[in-house]
Amino acid sequence: MTTAAGTDALPVRVAALARNAPQRLRERPFWIIQAGVLSVTALHLLAELWGEGLVEGVHPALHHVPVILYLAPIAYASLRYGIEGAFLTGVWAAVLTVPNVVIFHPHDLEWLTELIYVAVVVAAGITMAVPVERERRQRRRAEATSRRLTLLNEIATLTLTADLQHTLDGTLASLVAVLDLEAACVATANPDDPASLSPLARHPADSGAGAPVDLCLQQFSPLHETGQVLTIDAGVIAVPFDTDLPDPSPSGRVTGVLAVQLDPARPRGPDDHQLLIGVANQLATAVANARLRDLEHDRVRSYARLVTWAQEEERKRISRELHDEAAQNLVAIRRGLDTLASRLDPAGHPAELRQLRTLTGETLTGVRRFSRDLRPPVLDDLGLVSALESLVDEVSRRTRLGVELAVHGTPARVAAETELVLFRIGQAALHNVGRHAEATRATVELHFADDIRLTITDDGRGFAPPEQLTQLAGTGKLGLLGMQERAHLVGAELEITSHPGHGTRVAVTVPR
């Protein structure tokens, strides 16, 4: 694993720069440096020629001056390519000086003075490059830090949303962009098999068959420690994390992993690893939050289920009580009054007796209606088909809506809970048709096959249903949401199809 630029020894960096020569050849600064070095060398040669008297009127001492000009390309190289650039340019300048020395200064120790002179100039150039290099490194680090802060900021914002998939996709996309990664994926352990992983998100989305995902899934072990960076393979690293928040297991059990595939051309440092660990922790938090939300949702739902059943049981109890006690007592009173009346002289029926009999009859009718509204006895006594018939009769009688019931297949009694839920959904659907649909006709169909399907169709104004039925809560269409919750009680599937202007169809299917 290579570390970040700037901390390696000079030879390593020089070698790296030289390795990338083909790329440098395409860069403008490289050719500017070459032009500079070659111009200075040419000027140096010309000055020597003047000094030999080939060109009249130039002082011989001036032939040393051009060498100082090497400082310009060396300084420029240090700016563009760092200290290693300055070094290579200096060496190159020194090499180019060799013919000059051989041709013009072969005698005595003149060649040595000439070489020392060149060496001093090159050394001065490289020394100048050092502070430049330091500046450059600091700037690069500041930029990297800034990008990472932006990334963490983005991720923090993403984790605020309730949509886990959105958070994961967004986080991986930002991570890949900021760290120049080839690909990234996040996976969590399967609840029933902690030793195997399921990927939750990948970026790019089609990198599924690529190395990082496959490798991180194959190499994963729950024995790894969280909060460290594992090198899975050249170019692939993985950061395990624990999603059991906010109460992580003491041993830091691994329940998930963030895996990334690196661009081999880009060296990495400890900062990158710290960033990956930080991102992994954020992902763990996001996953844990989503799980807590799901758990909370399940709790609310099972509570709602209990409340619904308790309500139905209570209604049934009151309805029975009204029927078995109140209504029967009223019948008994009525019978007593009848007997009393028949024993009295028919001509002399007191008006009070007649009134009492009428009042008893009216009270009985009221009690009967109340009991039936709470829980239709037809449903328990005669079953779903009769209860729906009765419902359809009643809606047709009470409203202007034309309702028809069609039963297909062979009707049979099923579990009381199932019959109750189907009846209540039918009741709620017809209630909605009457209240909101502005429909003239509605059809209730009941199919008995391997499963039981109840559909309620109307020719009303329809509406645009949301993609998720749970979003109905925000639209005030709580009736539909209630239907869905009731359907879930018996493992039924509820489907609502509607288009503005084209009516609505509510279908509920339940296994027998």
Next chain:
Amino acid sequence: MNEQGEVRQPIRVVLAEDHTLVRQGTRRLLEDSGRVVVVGEAWEGEQAVAAVDRHEPDIVIVDIGLPGINGIEATRRIKASHPQISVIGLTVHDEDQYVFALLEAGAAGYLLKDVEGQDLLRAVEAVHAGESVLHPSITHKVLTRLSRGAPEPAAPTDPLTDREHDVLELATQGLPNKEIAARLEVSIRTVETHLSRVFAKLEVGSRTEAVLYGLRRGWFDLETLEPPP
């Protein structure tokens, strides 16, 4: 007593009703008339079936909401072993579906529990005399519904005479025995005799059942059932 003034045997009734006060009140009301004698009481479904087996009454009055097997199932069992005994269903509920279920189970009639005492008495006598106790509108609804079902295969031989067919068809239209007698220019007694022969041959206990029987075998269709003007 009938119209000829001769003394008839009292109508023997089994009363199946789980609510004690209602059962006692109904019994008193029926027996006060002097025309009905309650030979057995029951307050559970199975008990009602057993009481009918033991007493073999003319008529059984069954509450739909009996504990154990409900009144509808009790009716079905009673009719299975005693097709000649008529069952009148009695209930607090007024949904048509109860009527359908009761009549499908073989009941001769259906009454709401809060009927006037005299109406209940009249219904018992009417069923006993082979007359209908259903309101014509209910009858039509029931027949419409029942005729929707696939007709049962026709019996190999039609056991009824032409005269009996005439009587049954007029009965099907909901005419009282007196009216039938007038139309056929015979005595009421003759009509009653014809009807009881029809019931015996068809192994049913009431006019309602006989009508359903004929309808299921396609002897007449709904159009002929419209009451004549």
